[in-house]
Amino acid sequence: MTDGFDFSPGAQVPLSGSAGQTAATYALASAAYREDDEVTKILEADNEWHQSTVKPPRPGARIFRPKLGEAYSRAVIDRMLGAGRKPLIQSFGTEPQVVVEHCLAAHRIRRERDNWLTAVTVLCGVLFLPGFLVWLLVFQIRTTLGRRTDRSAGALATTLLVAVGALAVIFLIRMPFSGFWGWYARASVVMPVVGWFWAKQICERTAKDLRERWDSLLAGGGLGAKIPEAVPGHPGDAAEQLRKELTRLSAEQRSNSVFYAGPKGILGMGTRWGSWQLAEDLVSAEPGKDFHPFRSWDLITAIQGDLAMLERTSINTGGFPKPSITHWIVTPIGEKAKEVSRPSGTDVDAYTIKTHAIQDICNKQQFGSGDRHYLGVQWTLWDGQLVITMLITVTVLHDTLRIEVTGHALGPVNSLFTTKPEPKEKEVAKTVKFWETHKVRLPLVDADEVVRLAARAPLTSYPPFxxxxxxxxxxxxxxxxxxxxxxxxxxxxxxxDDALRAATPVLRVVHAAAIRVLRDHGVDVEAFGTRSTFLSTQVQDPTPKKADVYDA
Incomplete structure (x- = not known):
């Protein structure tokens, strides 16, 4: 099966970063390195249209649960690079390949940690299984008690651990066995504790590395993603397939095919907040004569040329940055659709619909079923946190020309992703001046977390289980x-303000270009000019609407 991509340049190391879109990109990438929060924390970042699903651990297996960074990086890798994956929606304002690279880098760091922890678990746990299971049960009970909300739960959990430790010491002193089994019983008590201290050093080192990368990304992306596994050693190895999937991901990001999902709007562009329509009859400027025929594509081409000049202004006030102007093919899907299907065939090259097919859709598919054509002018602002898209479509039905301009705005990523790591500290009373307090730095990884990571480590080689x-x-x-x-x-x-201010200049440029083309083709533009003036007044309304939610 061929997918239209050329991999002839050979092995290349993917590079991270893209000018003007780093804040949103690095915010999403930083979640891969988070170790402090439970995975359910991500549910707080979901919006009203898109909800994640967190599958809870099985009863009694909470110790094997993942944390936010582990679950997030694994889910993103599987969804965006997995074999036979579904098509993706474009991530405007971000570089999805950079996010995936950081997820791969975080996964590699954790895999190295888990390899060490597995060795520790085998040497200090599996070989001394009776003692390991007892200590594991004690920590599981302690964790369960610690989850209770009453104030005595914490003290009870600590008392349990101290009591078991005391019993272990008594057991070592008054050993009921002798010979080999006596020494094995002693080792079964001691070695899991030794392994815990060893594992704690490994976990602390990894946690420090992950937190540094998390903080660095939110500070501007000082540390890049290291993914040596993406550099193939020979044709056909796993790295070649990984590099191919990363290239496929970039090709989907550049696709000019998007999907309209009812009240959700055009997926990836945000909901539609405003709509302005210029619709009038086509009448010849000279009575008794026909105007020169034209097609929708002729109007679109003229509008496209004028939109390219939006960054130019007679007054030096900064104004618009250079916009991205794209011909979009919009496919309708159901509001509750769980997947999309990208077009294929001879008219599609690497997920991008060719120009002649776009022109054909623009001129012919204006009524009934099928895809529709929109000309889009898009600005990525606020370092990728705001994406403003204005879409223009032209239709001609009978003798009525309709030019529609719609506004779409995609806001910043949820604040969950922009939260920097906080130092592990707590306030305690001073020894002498007990009425005063000071902060004490805590270890990055507590006792329960070390046990959780050590218990999960041997199973990370079998992700489905x-x-x-x-x-x-x-x-x-x-x-x-x-x-x-x-x-x-x-x-x-x-x-x-930025989203609302963009509408008026775009609307006026579109109308001016359309009226110029109509006049050149001998169409009476008086009615169009009057209607355009009315719309220019209407667009002054500063209130965004839910234009995709029809009150019918």
């Missing part, structure tokens, strides 16, 4: 990194 036992994260579908966790821009005053 570990997911069945400890639970997993399922990403919202149809999945795209950016829109899945995007907030509304209207909560941010300046972002809302």
């Amino acid at each position: 570990l997911n069945w036992l400890g639970g997993s994260l399922t990403l919202p579908e149809p999945f795209g990194l950016r829109h899945a966790w995007a907030d509304q821009p209207w909560r941010h005053r300046f972002m809302a």
